[in-house]
Amino acid sequence: MSQEPFFLVATLLFSIGLIGVMSRRNLFAVYISIELMLSAINLILVTFSRLLGDMGGSVIVLLLLAVIAAEAAVFLAMIIQLARAKKTIDSDYFSHLRQPKESL
Amino acid sequence: MLENSIFAILSLFLIGGALMVLLSREIVLNAFGFLIAMLAMAGLFALLENSFLFLAQIMISAGAVVVLSLIAVTTINLKRDNLPEEPNKIRWIVISALIVSPISLLIYKTLTMVNRKFQETVDGYGTLKVIGGELFSSWVLPFEILSVLLLAAMLAAIVIARKESEI
Incomplete structure (x- = not known):
């Protein structure tokens, strides 16, 4: 099979994430939309790695997974703290x- | 042929999960859509013959991140009345889709300009041994920087989520 469907799915996923960041007001939905955008980048990198037969792309994806985990920890701590302060x-x-x- | 149908099912689940995140009002449903999308993404990695990334995606994204999100959802325990109202959500989504669509068309056109086809993979492509060898030969510096980033993120999460801290 060819590589165009993979790129199409990744582009759609990235667009849905971007739309979510722009249009939602729920902080949790915004966080998950950011994660979806990062995953779309992962899919593009893996497709290119397979396309070129080079393992470099896969290694970048492995490093990006660690970045995703770090981002999840900080973002969820922020959401819990904000929800505790204002109940929303x-x-x-x-x-x-x-x-x-008045200071303007 | 079998490959194509597996790809169709997986991408259906992926886009469906993403749409569930975008459209649903309940945060638990958002988290479940995220879980579905991450599992389908792991399946796509397996279809691209990256067996180690398939496992890593399931363990880190589906296992750790989604479970952490669900724990956060149950911890803050918001009632339905406390969720954001978002009365004009569909209108905002349509407007942002109109803004985003030229950008995504540009991304797709740029990505498909690559004039190559999938080749037969060499022996050991995507296995843990090859990825580990590559990681510790030519990607050592990013790996070390990443360990510092993880330490910083851990400290930041502890400092932010402490009880007595004021925002």
Whole structure:
């Protein structure tokens, strides 16, 4: 079989993740969308590794899996802390870093 | 022929899981869609004859990350009323799809410009032995940097999730 279907699936997955990051307000859905985008990159790298017969792409994917695990730990800790502070995971409620109006 | 049907089933599960993440309001359903997508992704790795990455994907993404997400979901234990309202969700999704579609078309066109076909794999392609040899010969520096990154992430997670810390 040819490589175009793999690239098509990876592109679709990346687009769905990007749409999720742009349109959802639920912090958990945003986190999973970021993970989906990273996985789409993984699929592209593995397809290229198979296409060129070179193991370098597979090694990068192995390193990226560790990055995904690190990102999951930090992001979930952040979500738990934010949910504990405000009893919600709606991203509209988290505006501590916004500049106050009177100082403008 | 068998390869094509396996690919069709796996990609159906992958895109279905991703759409479940995008469209569902319940966070538990989001996490299950993520689990389905990660398992289908592991199947695609196996179809590309990367046997070690198949195992690593199942162990790390499906095993560790999804289970950690489910534990986080049950820990914060939000009731249905506390979830974000998102009244115009479908409209926002359509608008962002319109913005994203030219970018994804560009990505697809760029990726398919590669003028090669799948060859027969050489002996030992994708096995743990070959990947390990490559990792510890020409990829040692990224590997060491990654260990520092994991340590930093562990410390950050502990510091952020401490009880007394104020945000």
